[in-house]
Amino acid sequence: MDYKNVWQEVDKNEYDEIFAYSKKYMNFLDKGKTERLCTKEIIRIAKEKGFVELKSALENGPLKKGDKVYLNNKNKSAVLLVMGKNLLDGMKIVGSHIDSPRLDLKANPLYEEDNLALLKTHYYGGVKKYQWTAIPLAIHGIVFNKEGKEINVSIGDDEDDPVLYITDLLIHLSKDQMAKKLAEGISGEQLNVLIGHDSFKGKDSESDNKVKDNILKMIKDKYNFEEDDFKVAELEVVPAGKAKDVGLDRSMIAAHGHDDRVCSFASLEAILNAGENDTTLCSLFADKEEIGSVGNAGMDSYYLENMIASIFAASGDNAMYKARVCLSNSKVLSADVTVACDPSFPEVLEKKNACRFGGGVGLAKYTGSRGKGGSNDANAEFLHEVRNIFNKADVVWQTGELGKIDQGGGGTIAFILARYGAEVVDCGTAMLSMHAPIELVSKADAYMTYKAYKAFLEA
Template sequence: MLKFLVRTTAFTALSVALASSATLPLAAQETPLNPDGKVASKSVWLTLTPQQKSDVFAFAEPYKDYLRHAKSAGLSTAEFLSLAKAAGFTEFTSPSQIKPGAKLIFDNRDRAVVFAVIGSDSVETGTRIVATHQDSPHLNLKSRPVVGAPGSVALLKTTLYGGIKKYQWSNLPLALVGRIDTTDGRHLQVNIGFAPGDPVFVIADAAPHSDSLLRTRTYTTVLAGEEMNPVAGSIPSEKNSVADQVMAALRAKFNIKDEDLVAAELELVPATQPADVGIDNGLTGSWGQDDKALSYAASRSIFDLKGTPKKTAMVYVTNFEEVGSINNTGANSQFLDTVFTELMDAQKKGASALDVRHALRNAAVLSADCNDGVNPLFPGNSEASNAAIVGYGVTIKRYGAGFDPNAEFTARIIALLDKNNITWQTQTPRVEVGGGGTIGGFLSARNMEVLDVGIPLLSMHATYEMSSKVDHWSIYKFFGAFYGME
């Protein structure tokens, strides 16, 4: 019998009680119950043995180390490639490598990657795939990024990447990361703002002494897009402006021409580092956990996979999800099709396009992406009976409107979770209030069976997001069990 789990917590009830009932929608005041009238579930923390609790905290430490380095999609890929090779994975170079038990890397331009452990069954009979994305909201530099500004400073001109609340990025130390590829063929890594002694970049806010002209701006327009420009320098010379001096410093530091910046991929990200949140150390705080959290959990789960699975196990880490999964490293590219073709052609010489389509049709996919959790300050933003709660385990996301998988596939996943004693919950946003999207649609368009799953975050898409260590550990365990699903 399938268990229909509805979640609530003591802190949700407390938040609702503290809030004014006159200002909260009725949905926020509901107390979800099971048919027997009892509260449906409890925190995963309360189900752990002492050893499991120790495992949860141990799992969080290398994750934080990954977050310290994975400040862009390219840097994230580099971290994963290093971890994969340490776990015995090798770059795919020849069809002869594709044999049961082989651990292979399919690298797509160092910005997206597939890790595969070849199973004993043919790829055509089915695969088990966890698909994630490793890009996170940030600011990109424009092609001509340095401009002078009033107040005798130079600014960096930026464009927005992903859904952000712009006001959160002011008065915050920002670091500059990415790459510059020069016209003379050099590849330069840029990382300014994280090393001791590095300068940082800051978007200046208006002082309360002189901001009366700005006070009519609303919540989402405190800063306009063209105002998201951090200070890059402030010292002129007798002959040159501050902007000229900043450009001269960039030329000297990287030995580049102005035109090289046109080809650069440079991002501004918070110059903060991950840390535990709360006196009990139960949460991980960091920028970029959507969706680096699940990219790490998925990658770790396949790196830790023992033996030869029956079905080929794969992790697909993509790029550009926050802007629509576009470009040749996003989930809407042909890269995954190419990987399937390589696998099929090695196992079935002269495999046809129809053979590849059969392999895609038989694939089972978890589209793993973070979701927002019930906010302790704003519980009314969620619909209580279908809201995901931090610390309550894996989220099965049900969006409706054609985004959900077939019922039989969802039932298989629920049975797998229950069989492995992995706590799970559901999330459906409040109607006409919330929403979201994942890469799942691009995979189901290939006739794959796809279910959206995740873990809840607090302050999702903010400059500092919070995740529960027990949720992260739970979904890691879930991915490991999924690879063995019949």
């Protein structure tokens, strides 16, 4: 296959746009370290661009062409929609997810042992557990105290914040550990986050857990919640620090959460900048993709269908039937990342059918694993249509699969939207170190992903 190189295809103006776009994207990453924070930032930006909360908009009667509305689903997923001429004709949808692999605190996380205060965690999504040791970490999330007050917690990402840490075994004593399989070198129960060590303020206490007691006092003083309130909290451990330029040429971005916020931000920018269209435009930002798209904020719930039904209900009967007709007539880019060729690990890829770094947005006819298990498997007619859209808009694009057939694989939200009868194909950014605490994308590919989504919505 002949691959194009984004850097060789763009002119000076578009070259400058790549770096301007990347700066905005990196700012989005810094503000959206969790799915809750992403949802908050997406809605903030959408409101600045004239989007109105769906329920409020419907109080003024049925929606009309050009109306811009958003749905906030449980503060953990969102939908942006720009009304077209006839919703029943279907929508152009770009569907991404905003959750990423991480560590979640357990319900009873805090304990003291050997003069150290630690937090028990449960990893979320597919991770290599050893990658989470010996790096600076942060915590973000919410807690409800006994008075019912929602408390936002953020530790580790502000300039003057302390960070947290998970230890690894010193090399001098690692003979047995090093003999294990890589997947067994660190167990899930060893991913314990160090949060304190100081027992000075509790030295006169009769408690045997002076370090823990000091941490609880600090939590009470700053955040006004107690140990029992951990039981009703959502607290996520993520790598500390901001997104960073990579390379002397600053051509790449290292950050937590590229999967799938690189596609989510591209979808957000695309719908905000798309020109007027007779077709209804929709950008989805789903939660829970990394654990199977389950739960009431995941794509497998009915919040999109219910949203469309509520729009039809404002102007007549048969709302749910019409919502399903609308979805069956829709065309979808399932916006999720794929793997790029890594010269350090060539053995897992079939290079004739793999994406390249800098090769533009990646189009995948199917994902799944091995015998296309769990795949949507887009049809040729829709692929032809998408190819024409991209070529007409001078989008640099490539095709690729997620590794060799028998090597493994992965899935996206594509099959969920396809079950309505919609035309769906996977389309997203090729990246390196996927699911690592810090992942890597090309600025050229991130920008071309945005350009592809915008062209699709405008076509």
